[in-house]
Amino acid sequence: MLVTDRLEFGWGRVLPSILQTEAAECGLACLAMVLGFFGHHTDLSDLRRKFSLSLRGMNAAQLVEAAGRVDLACRALRVELDRLKDLATPAILHWEFNHFVVLKRVTPRHVHIHDPAVGPRRLTLEDVSKGFTGVAFELAPSLPFRKRRLKPRLSLRATIGKIHGLKRSLLQILMLALVLEAFTLAGPWLTQWIIDDALVSGDGDLLTVIALALLLLGVVRVAVGAVRSWVIVHLSTTLNLQWSANTMDHLLRLPVSYFEKRHMGDVLSRFGATSVIQQTVTTGFVSAVLDGLLATATLAMMFLYDVALAAIVVVAVMLYALLRTLRYEALRSVSEGQIVRMAKLQTRLMETIHGIETIKLFNRQPDRKARYVKLSVDVANTGVAVQRLTLAFQAVNGLLVAAEGAFVLWLGSRSVLGGALTVGMLVAFVSYKDQFTTRVCSLIDRAIEFAMLRIHTERLSDIVLTPPEADQSFEMAGDQQIEASIELRNVRFRYSEGEPWIIDGLSLTIDSGDSVALAGPSGCGKTTLIKLMLGLLEPEEGEVLIGGIPLARLGLRRYRELVGTVMQSDRLFAGSLADNITFFDAVPDHTRLAACAKAACIHDTILKMPMGYHTLVGDMGNALSGGQVQRVLLARALYKRPRVLFLDEATSHLDAALEREISACVARLGLTRIIVAHRPETVRSCNRVIDLGECVAGSRPAGGHRSGDVGRRLYPSTANDTTGT
Numbered sequence: 001m002l003v004t005d006r007l008e009f010g011w012g013r014v015l016p017s018i019l020q021t022e023a024a025e026c027g028l029a030c031l032a033m034v035l036g037f038f039g040h041h042t043d044l045s046d047l048r049r050k051f052s053l054s055l056r057g058m059n060a061a062q063l064v065e066a067a068g069r070v071d072l073a074c075r076a077l078r079v080e081l082d083r084l085k086d087l088a089t090p091a092i093l094h095w096e097f098n099h100f101v102v103l104k105r106v107t108p109r110h111v112h113i114h115d116p117a118v119g120p121r122r123l124t125l126e127d128v129s130k131g132f133t134g135v136a137f138e139l140a141p142s143l144p145f146r147k148r149r150l151k152p153r154l155s156l157r158a159t160i161g162k163i164h165g166l167k168r169s170l171l172q173i174l175m176l177a178l179v180l181e182a183f184t185l186a187g188p189w190l191t192q193w194i195i196d197d198a199l200v201s202g203d204g205d206l207l208t209v210i211a212l213a214l215l216l217l218g219v220v221r222v223a224v225g226a227v228r229s230w231v232i233v234h235l236s237t238t239l240n241l242q243w244s245a246n247t248m249d250h251l252l253r254l255p256v257s258y259f260e261k262r263h264m265g266d267v268l269s270r271f272g273a274t275s276v277i278q279q280t281v282t283t284g285f286v287s288a289v290l291d292g293l294l295a296t297a298t299l300a301m302m303f304l305y306d307v308a309l310a311a312i313v314v315v316a317v318m319l320y321a322l323l324r325t326l327r328y329e330a331l332r333s334v335s336e337g338q339i340v341r342m343a344k345l346q347t348r349l350m351e352t353i354h355g356i357e358t359i360k361l362f363n364r365q366p367d368r369k370a371r372y373v374k375l376s377v378d379v380a381n382t383g384v385a386v387q388r389l390t391l392a393f394q395a396v397n398g399l400l401v402a403a404e405g406a407f408v409l410w411l412g413s414r415s416v417l418g419g420a421l422t423v424g425m426l427v428a429f430v431s432y433k434d435q436f437t438t439r440v441c442s443l444i445d446r447a448i449e450f451a452m453l454r455i456h457t458e459r460l461s462d463i464v465l466t467p468p469e470a471d472q473s474f475e476m477a478g479d480q481q482i483e484a485s486i487e488l489r490n491v492r493f494r495y496s497e498g499e500p501w502i503i504d505g506l507s508l509t510i511d512s513g514d515s516v517a518l519a520g521p522s523g524c525g526k527t528t529l530i531k532l533m534l535g536l537l538e539p540e541e542g543e544v545l546i547g548g549i550p551l552a553r554l555g556l557r558r559y560r561e562l563v564g565t566v567m568q569s570d571r572l573f574a575g576s577l578a579d580n581i582t583f584f585d586a587v588p589d590h591t592r593l594a595a596c597a598k599a600a601c602i603h604d605t606i607l608k609m610p611m612g613y614h615t616l617v618g619d620m621g622n623a624l625s626g627g628q629v630q631r632v633l634l635a636r637a638l639y640k641r642p643r644v645l646f647l648d649e650a651t652s653h654l655d656a657a658l659e660r661e662i663s664a665c666v667a668r669l670g671l672t673r674i675i676v677a678h679r680p681e682t683v684r685s686c687n688r689v690i691d692l693g694e695c696v697a698g699s700r701p702a703g704g705h706r707s708g709d710v711g712r713r714l715y716p717s718t719a720n721d722t723t724g725t
């Protein structure tokens, strides 16, 4: 890096707008914006790699520490509203007690901020007083700070993935387009012929022949146009199908943490970006090539007719291109804000529908409606802003077109009067000019559309470029059995840096056929431990071994064939009870289905229902009690014929007698069982207890967890069975 590169004159610095992708990464997005302002361009995936964030996001102290780690000196200040203008900008403001925004500039009437949730905003002081908590952070580069250029943008190709048959279809469309162009070009020339030869010489027969030729031309043009449209429909349909299938495949392979950290509406809106891109790529690309070809041909024709007139037309379209480019950044920023706000609106709607029972019981309908309307107004306002930009542009463009038309006609007519052009030539020229202007303007519009596609490719890239769950399957003979034992070696885990360890140096072994209860107070890490054992979370230190093979080597896919689970957040899917228990098995085994339902003590209940196993259940509501749902979920876990069964509070809704019965049935299956439960009876049903009660941060003894002794203390009746690790 040159010494002069370190000089900062402060000119030309632009505060970029970076939108957060995960629900809790506003702090990181603010840092990325400030870094960008000082010349170190980075993106959120870079920062995410540096700082692991949990769902809880960052607090002020973590923000100051993170700023230090990216070489920004950060000073936290308490600021009154009227002194906001004295802050060195860009500064980060603490907002609504759970958010950070970047302060860009304070003018006498407005405060300009970049909100990582929605983009740039211009607020009044009154608006700011509602959000700003009074805490601000001033930032400046500290010594090792280095500038960095923006990484090359993602190519569309990388986002799309492999598509079969794309080249062939595009080629077909282009060939058809070329034929169309040839016919289109012939039109004005035939018109000139009519005017200059048939009309002037009064040749009626020639007129009829030319008119017939024009009619034939029209028919062929319509036919070729129809074939072209059909090929485009075919291409876009197959492209869309392949593409959404590719994206869906990738989405399903993403780790659970990806979904936990994002709002549902946002993920849906990102997924929906595929169809916008596909639309632009197919129809947009084809018309762009077509417009480009015809524009070149008509331009050549215009220059053949009259160089001066053609030059005027070229200047006019260049002005159009300039106008479009000037409007681009504003339009991009407003459109991006609109997409983000629409995703939020969708999230709010889905959340309301899912939580309708709670909303009604708490009488919060008016409040929910008010919040929804407020967001809708936001969306409408951004829509109006987009329209305003478009209208202003159209007005200026209209003036430009009118001026160009009048000037060309005036100059062209003078040439006719001077004898340089015939009337027919002028009419043909105007016709070519109209085609040229329309095509070039459309070409420019397409170019802008392609540039705007960046918003969508960047949004989609959050899905397609997030690495999927690692799955390096262990090479072993197909019939080689993996032992159903689990071992944890010095496992340490916390949800993010700066948060306390949830599991701190835990070592334990669960042998094949063991039944183990994980006990301890609420929030001590039982579910977290289960998720670590299931490979849903990765330990920060230490390793998890299944049958003596490290989980990372065994491969999650292979491991998950072995396990059956009922987790706290498990739900039923829309379909029949049989569908749910067999998990939509294409060829369900009805004997196994009934056996599993019997083991989960739900068979008789299902048979008593009017439609038995065909009773429909939904994702939103179903005619089952909480305990019945739990038993269906257990039957689903057993149908998989697992060798290890994980139950996280899977029987909490059942009465003690039923729970005992289920426990005995499941015990007879001889599976390795790992159970999280609070009830002493459930815990007692296991032959070993691992207590995580002492796992509060920092209190773990250096040797890690020990089970057995604690179990004996907690549940005396299990003393004889409980073994230590």
Ligand SMILES: Nc1ncnc2c1ncn2[C@@H]1O[C@H](COP(=O)(O)OP(=O)(O)OP(=O)(O)O)[C@@H](O)[C@H]1O
Binding pocket: 054, 055, 056, 260, 495, 502, 520, 521, 522, 523, 524, 525, 526, 527, 528, 529
């Ligand atoms: N995604 C997450 N991000 C950050 N912290 C989390 C996350 N999930 C859980 N925690 C925290 O980790 C701790 C352990 O949670 P966990 O769900 O494992 O507890 P638990 O023992 O299963 O509780 P319960 O008995 O109430 O189900 C809790 O303090 C919880 O707040």
